[in-house]
Amino acid sequence: xxxxxxxxxxxxxxxxxxxxxxxxxxxxxxxxxxxxxxxxxxxxxxxxxxxxxxxxxxxxxxxxxxxxxxxxxxxxxxxxxxxxxxxxxxxxxxxxxxxxxxxxxxxxxxxxxxxxxxxxxxxxxxxxxxxxxxxxxxxxxxxxxxxxxxxxxxxxxxxxxxxxxxxxxxxxxxxxxxxxxxxxxxxxxxxxxxxxxxxxxxxxxxxxxxxxxxxxxxxxxxxxxxxxxxxxxxxxxxxxxxxxxxxxxxxxxxxxxxxxxxxxxxxxxxxxxxxxxxxxxxxxxxxxxxxxxxxxxxxxxxxxxxxxxxxxxxxxxxxxxxxxxxxxxxxxxxxxxxxxxxxxxxxxxxxxxxxxxxxxxxxxxxxxxxxxxxxxxxxxxxxxxxxxxxxxxxxxxxxxxxxxxxxxxxxxxxxxxxxxxxxxxxxxxxxxxxxxxxxxxxxxxxxxxxxxxxxxxxxxxxxxxxxxxxxxxxxxxxxxxxxx
Numbered sequence: 001x002x003x004x005x006x007x008x009x010x011x012x013x014x015x016x017x018x019x020x021x022x023x024x025x026x027x028x029x030x031x032x033x034x035x036x037x038x039x040x041x042x043x044x045x046x047x048x049x050x051x052x053x054x055x056x057x058x059x060x061x062x063x064x065x066x067x068x069x070x071x072x073x074x075x076x077x078x079x080x081x082x083x084x085x086x087x088x089x090x091x092x093x094x095x096x097x098x099x100x101x102x103x104x105x106x107x108x109x110x111x112x113x114x115x116x117x118x119x120x121x122x123x124x125x126x127x128x129x130x131x132x133x134x135x136x137x138x139x140x141x142x143x144x145x146x147x148x149x150x151x152x153x154x155x156x157x158x159x160x161x162x163x164x165x166x167x168x169x170x171x172x173x174x175x176x177x178x179x180x181x182x183x184x185x186x187x188x189x190x191x192x193x194x195x196x197x198x199x200x201x202x203x204x205x206x207x208x209x210x211x212x213x214x215x216x217x218x219x220x221x222x223x224x225x226x227x228x229x230x231x232x233x234x235x236x237x238x239x240x241x242x243x244x245x246x247x248x249x250x251x252x253x254x255x256x257x258x259x260x261x262x263x264x265x266x267x268x269x270x271x272x273x274x275x276x277x278x279x280x281x282x283x284x285x286x287x288x289x290x291x292x293x294x295x296x297x298x299x300x301x302x303x304x305x306x307x308x309x310x311x312x313x314x315x316x317x318x319x320x321x322x323x324x325x326x327x328x329x330x331x332x333x334x335x336x337x338x339x340x341x342x343x344x345x346x347x348x349x350x351x352x353x354x355x356x357x358x359x360x361x362x363x364x365x366x367x368x369x370x371x372x373x374x375x376x377x378x379x380x381x382x383x384x385x386x387x388x389x390x391x392x393x394x395x396x397x398x399x400x401x402x403x404x405x406x407x408x409x410x411x412x413x414x415x416x417x418x419x420x421x422x423x424x425x426x427x428x429x430x431x432x433x434x435x436x437x438x439x440x441x442x443x444x445x446x447x448x449x450x451x452x453x454x455x456x457x458x459x460x461x462x463x464x465x466x467x468x469x470x471x472x473x474x475x476x477x478x479x480x481x482x483x484x
Contacts, residue, residue, distance in 0.1 A: 002055060003016055003055065003056065003059060003060065004016055004019070009061065009161060012060070013060055013061060013063055013064075014064075014067075016056055016060060017053075017056060017063045017067050020052055020053055020056065021067070021070065021071060021074075023052070024049050024050075024052060024053075024071075024074070025074060027048070027049060028049065028074060028077075028078045031044050031049075031078070032078065032081055032082065036336075037336050037337060037339075037340040038079050038080060038081075038101070038340065039101055039336045039339055039340050039343070040336045041078055041079050041081065042079050042101060042102065042103055043336075045075055045078060045079065045103075045104065046102075046104055049078075050075075050104055050109070053071075054113060057109065057110045057113035057114070058113040058114070058116060058117075060162065061161035061162045061164075061165050062110055062114075062161075062165045063110075068106050068107055068110070071106050072105070072106045072107075075103060075104060075106065076089060076103070079092070079103055086347075086349045087100075087347060087349065089103075091303065093105045093296065093298075094296075094298045095293075095296075095298040096326055096327050096330055097300070097323040097324075097326050097327045098298050098299065098300045098301075098323070098326070099300070099303050099305075099306075099322075099326055099346075099347070100298070101343065105296060108292055108295040108296055109292060110169075111169040111172055111173070111291070111295055112169075112288040112289075112291035112292040112295060113288055114165055114166045114169035114170075115166075115169050115170065115173055115288060115291040116288050116291075117166050118166065118169070118170050118173075118282070119282045122143060122279060122282055123282060132163060135157045135158055135163075136157065141193070141211070143276065143278075143279070144191040144193060144216055144276060145191065145193065145194040146174060146191065146193075146194045146195045146196050146197075146204060147171040147172070147174045147175045147196065148194065148196055148204060149194035149204070150167055150168075150170060150171040150174070151168070151171050154167045154168060154171075172295065173278070173291060173294060173295065174278055176294050176295050176297050177277070177278055177294055178197065179297055180294065181261055181277075184226075184263055184266055184267060184268075185270060186277050186280075187218065187258060187261055187263055187266075187277075188217065188218050188219035188222065188266070188269070188270050188274075189217055189218075189219060189270065189274050189275065189276055189277040189280075190217065190218050190257075190277050191216060191217060191276060191277075192215065192216060192217060192218055192220065192221070192250075192254070193205070193206040193207075193211060193216070194206055197257045197260075198218075198250075198253045198254055198257050199253055200249045200250070200253050205250075207242075207246075207250075209240060209242070210238070210240060210242075213238045213239070213240055214238070215238060216274075217274055217276070218254055218257075218258070219269060219270045219274055221234070221250075221251070221254060222266065222269040223269060224268065224269050225268065225269075226265060226266030226267050226268045226269060227265070227266075228251050228254060228255060229251075231244050231247050231248065234247055281294070300319045300322065300323055302319070302322065303347075305346060305347045305348045305349075306322055308348055309346070309348075309414070309415070312378060313410065313411055313414075315411070321418070324418050325346060325415045325416060325418075326346060328342065328415070328416035328417075328418075328426050329341075329342035329343070329416070329426070329430060331420070331423055331426075332416075332422075332423040332424070332426040332427040332430070333426075333427045333430060333462070334462065334465060335430075335458075335462075337434070338427075338430040338431065338434060341430060341433060341434055341437070342416070342430060345377060345381075345414060345415075345433070346415065348377065350377050350437070352375045352376055352377055352380055352440075353365050353366065353367070353368060353374075353375035353440075354374050354375050354376050367379060367380065367384055367440075368439075368440040368441075368443045369384050369386040369387065369439075369440065369445055370384050370385055370386055375440070377414070378410060378414060380436065380437070380440060381413055381414060381433055381436060382410045382413050382414065383410075386445050387436060390432070390436065390446060390447070390448070390451070391408045391413070393447070393448040393451075394408075394428075394432060394448065394451060395408060397448060397452070398428075406425065412429075413429060413433075416429060416430075417429070427458075427462075428455060431451075431454055431455055431458050432451055432455075434454075435450055435451055435454050
């Protein structure tokens with residue numbers, strides 16, 4: 001596996017990671033010499049560099065925090081080519097539709113790799129599992145328990161650093177997984193015991209007698225109509241003699257949790273056997289990607305750049321609309337240069353002359369084309385009179401060739417056009433914006449002939465890539481004739 005063993009565990013961890021980090025840093029320096037976008041460098045990072053560490057993440061105890069921090073900083077440094085970060089680190093790690101571009105978060109990658117062992121422990125039956133289960137008095141209860149219980153018993157039960165790290169990873173996963181309850185069955189298959197969400201006096205609880213009678217999940221306290229059992233129904237079903245006040249306390253704790261989840265009243269009761277909520281994805285998904293996505297817990301929150309565009313366009317967009325705009329380039333093109341251009345526009349980090357003037361890199365903030373107004377992103381791509389003519393000529397050309405009438409406005413020029421059928425149009429808009437931006441740097445005014453030539457070039461390259469990968473060309477067929 002490429003692991004150097006040593007009788008000293010700490011020395012073995014340090015030696016293995018130090019050697020790999022040195023090799024990765026060397027390769028990062030080599031790749032940094034190439035002209036790649038941050039998206040391209042991120043692809044290199046995820047496909048060529050970090051996989052060299054996966055076997056260490058999976059087979060050895062976790063490296064020290066200092067090593068993880070060093071590796072994480074190397075990743076950010078490589079992505080931004082040693083320059084200051086242009087986007088906050090908590091943003092770039094997010095899913096593209098949430099405004100990031102999936103820069104790896106090392107701590108979560110390590111946790112996800114460890115969770116692979118949890119899947120093996122739960123879904124397989126092998127002799128090596130004895131090394132884990134020999135430390136436990138009840139293996140079933142461990143997998144039903146909540147994170148607090150796991151964090152409590154792990155240092156008491158396991159001396160092996162690898163298994164401790166694995167269980168702490170499971171605990172972390174449980175905490176994150178609680179935020180993804182989408183339907184009633186997710187709620188009903190939640191464990192009743194040692195559950196931080198079901199508390200009496202702000203403390204989770206465990207009643208051994210109840211557990212021995214088969215009461216494990218919230219579902220076990222429900223009748224066929226989805227209502228919580230009364231005290232008499234509970235006593236008759238499970239033949240348990242328990243204090244009325246104790247049962248009512250448990251019932252109230254469960255009821256409060258269900259109501260907080262906004263799923264009350266429930267429609268019915270699940271039929272046994274029940275797969276615990278935290279187990280569902282263990283059997284449905286392969287690999288560790290799902291674990292990583294759950295741990296990252298990426299959700300959409302409007303970023304400052306989104307609010308800036310809403311203010312500039314004088315329109316408020318829904319979260320779903322922003323998610324669509326964020327991935328428009330991903331849907332319409334395979335070019336990382338065009339994807340990165342769109343990302344810079346949406347995130348307001350495209351270096352126009354207004355920004356460069358503030359940085360004292362150019363002598364004037366005025367537009368390179370009209371030399372009258374400030375060169376902002378919206379002026380450069382829409383408001384400038386010189387550029388307005390470009391859009392008119394483009395619209396006329398497309399209309400003449402394809403008998404299609406497009407209505408360009410500042411919103412769809414800057415952010416793109418929503419809808420799957422508009423993917424070819426969005427690809428054209430990105431190519432044209434790339435031409436405009438390049439000409440602004442060279443201080444030359446583009447015309448429709450430049451655009452036709454570049455679109456033909458883009459079309460031929462994309463067509464070759466699609467044919468090489470045996471991909472259907474249907475999405476490009478409506479715009480075939482003008483590019484040939």
